[in-house]
Amino acid sequence: MRINQYSVSVMEIMIEDEEEFLRFVRPKLPLLKGYLLNLKGDVTPKIEDFLQAHGLQYIKNTEISTIRHAKRSKNSVEVYDRIIRSGEEINTHNSVICLRKVNDGALIRTVSNFIAIGRVDGTIEANGDFLIFKKGPKGKIIFHNMILDDLVEGRVYKIHLENNEIIIEEIKEENGNNIFDN
Amino acid sequence: MGIIFSIISGKGGVGKTTTAANLAIGTAMQGKKTVVVDFDIGQRNLDMILGLENRVVYDITHVMDGDVRLRQALIPFKKNENLYFLAASQTKDKTVLNKEKVEKVLSELKKEFEYIFIDAPAGIESGFEHAVYFADAVIVVVNPEVSSIRDSDRAIGIVDAKSKKSQEGKRVAKYLIINRINPDLVQKGEMLSSEDILDILEIDLLGKVPEDQIIIEASNTGHPVILNEKSEAGRAFKRISRRLCGEEVPFVDIESVKHSGLLKSIKKMFQ
Ligand SMILES: Nc1ncnc2c1ncn2[C@@H]1O[C@H](COP(=O)(O)OP(=O)(O)OP(=O)(O)O)[C@@H](O)[C@H]1O
Numbered sequence: 001m002r003i004n005q006y007s008v009s010v011m012e013i014m015i016e017d018e019e020e021f022l023r024f025v026r027p028k029l030p031l032l033k034g035y036l037l038n039l040k041g042d043v044t045p046k047i048e049d050f051l052q053a054h055g056l057q058y059i060k061n062t063e064i065s066t067i068r069h070a071k072r073s074k075n076s077v078e079v080y081d082r083i084i085r086s087g088e089e090i091n092t093h094n095s096v097i098c099l100r101k102v103n104d105g106a107l108i109r110t111v112s113n114f115i116a117i118g119r120v121d122g123t124i125e126a127n128g129d130f131l132i133f134k135k136g137p138k139g140k141i142i143f144h145n146m147i148l149d150d151l152v153e154g155r156v157y158k159i160h161l162e163n164n165e166i167i168i169e170e171i172k173e174e175n176g177n178n179i180f181d182n
Numbered sequence: 183m184g185i186i187f188s189i190i191s192g193k194g195g196v197g198k199t200t201t202a203a204n205l206a207i208g209t210a211m212q213g214k215k216t217v218v219v220d221f222d223i224g225q226r227n228l229d230m231i232l233g234l235e236n237r238v239v240y241d242i243t244h245v246m247d248g249d250v251r252l253r254q255a256l257i258p259f260k261k262n263e264n265l266y267f268l269a270a271s272q273t274k275d276k277t278v279l280n281k282e283k284v285e286k287v288l289s290e291l292k293k294e295f296e297y298i299f300i301d302a303p304a305g306i307e308s309g310f311e312h313a314v315y316f317a318d319a320v321i322v323v324v325n326p327e328v329s330s331i332r333d334s335d336r337a338i339g340i341v342d343a344k345s346k347k348s349q350e351g352k353r354v355a356k357y358l359i360i361n362r363i364n365p366d367l368v369q370k371g372e373m374l375s376s377e378d379i380l381d382i383l384e385i386d387l388l389g390k391v392p393e394d395q396i397i398i399e400a401s402n403t404g405h406p407v408i409l410n411e412k413s414e415a416g417r418a419f420k421r422i423s424r425r426l427c428g429e430e431v432p433f434v435d436i437e438s439v440k441h442s443g444l445l446k447s448i449k450k451m452f453q
């Protein structure tokens with residue numbers, strides 16, 4: 001007997017409307033290839049044909065029991081006081097604070113939290129408790145394997161987990177200004 | 183001791199060699215003892231742009247290998263006595279470069295010249311790394327398009343991570359030249375504006391150079407545009423050269439479309 005053990009990233013999607021689902025999936029094909037899709041709701045033949053044609057892996061209406069990882073030990077913080085430029089990749093267990101911008105083509109991956117004072121145009125993948133950043137036109141944000149693609153450019157967001165749910169909040173000053181603008 | 187300026191871009195074909203040739207002539211015209219070195223080993227171009235292709239006997243690899251002395255490989259630029267040129271090899275490839283050899287040649291050049299321009303190869307491979315390793319400053323040439331900006335951003339990141347000065351905790355000065363600006367396209371919003379580019383790269387603007395047909399003719403005739411009073415790009419390179427020599431030269435707006443009064447009013451009639 002031989003046993004291989006893998007961790008897979010599962011993306012659970014509740015399908016309510018065939019077209020809406022295809023619209024969501026189409027632009028993200030390369031990214032979604034890294035996931036096992038667990039589709040809930042009405043998985044129509046058209047959807048199945050589409051997924052198979054593009055080589056996406058999926059299961060239907062399956063209840064997956066997940067093991068919640070024990071709370072991480074307190075990590076430390078990495079502070080970057082420079083522009084994170086295209087081509088740079090930061091992979092870390094620590095929380096990341098960027099005092100300047102994260103440019104398009106840069107990648108920051110942390111199992112912990114992420115804060116950027118400057119605009120984010122790069123890709124952020126974080127799995128901690130929260131993220132705070134200002135969304136640039138090209139910023140790509142992935143939090144606990146969810147691609148957050150309806151964030152609005154120029155806004156400052158706080159994104160956090162609450163009872164396993166992702167909460168997206170916009171941060172504004174009392175006068176309605178964007179807090180990082182001045 | 184001279185200053186080494188490496189001219190870089192990330193993306194190829196944006197105008198590094200054109201910039202190197204013109205700025206080198208420009209600083210020589212300002213009275214600075216200048217040398218321009220082709221580091222694009224295996225794909226030399228600068229000799230043609232300078233109109234010196236018939237003069238190249240020895241190149242930088244001969245100097246590095248100790249076959250000839252530096253003096254024998256330096257080619258004087260006929261049109262200005264302050265300028266010399268060191269060619270790249272057309273037959274070898276970039277694997278002939280190594281840090282010790284490069285350092286030896288550059289430190290010799292630093293003793294002889296005030297301004298040393300290095301025409302770096304495109305990309306971010308080893309040839310590029312050698313071209314920026316000993317730089318005191320880099321001049322980043324971009325075209326106003328997103329792919330050029332992103333590639334140059336990457337090249338800047340590598341300079342900050344890998345050049346000798348950066349590794350010693352010192353700052354490598356970084357200057358931006360935006361080349362091939364087409365005012366019509368900027369106005370129509372089809373080209374990135376200088377503000378957009380500076381907002382992304384956040385390095386100091388050294389100058390803007392317009393798209394100019396004369397540059398293409400100049401490349402073929404070996405008579406760089408800075409020597410041509412009629413060329414708008416030539417005048418832009420002249421302003422940049424003066425800035426490099428420490429002069430305060432105001433920035434000229436080359437991004438707004440210039441219509442003659444008559445043309446403007448005719449255009450209005452048809453709007
Ligand atoms: N401002 C300009 N207006 C018009 N043509 C230009 C301008 N600048 C450069 N060119 C043209 O663009 C082409 C590429 O220029 P050049 O060889 O200087 O680029 P490069 O960055 O050195 O390229 P490579 O990466 O291949 O070394 C040439 O044909 C040149 O004549």
Ligand SMILES: [Mg+2]
Nearest residue numbers: 198199222227
């Ligand atoms: Mg070139």
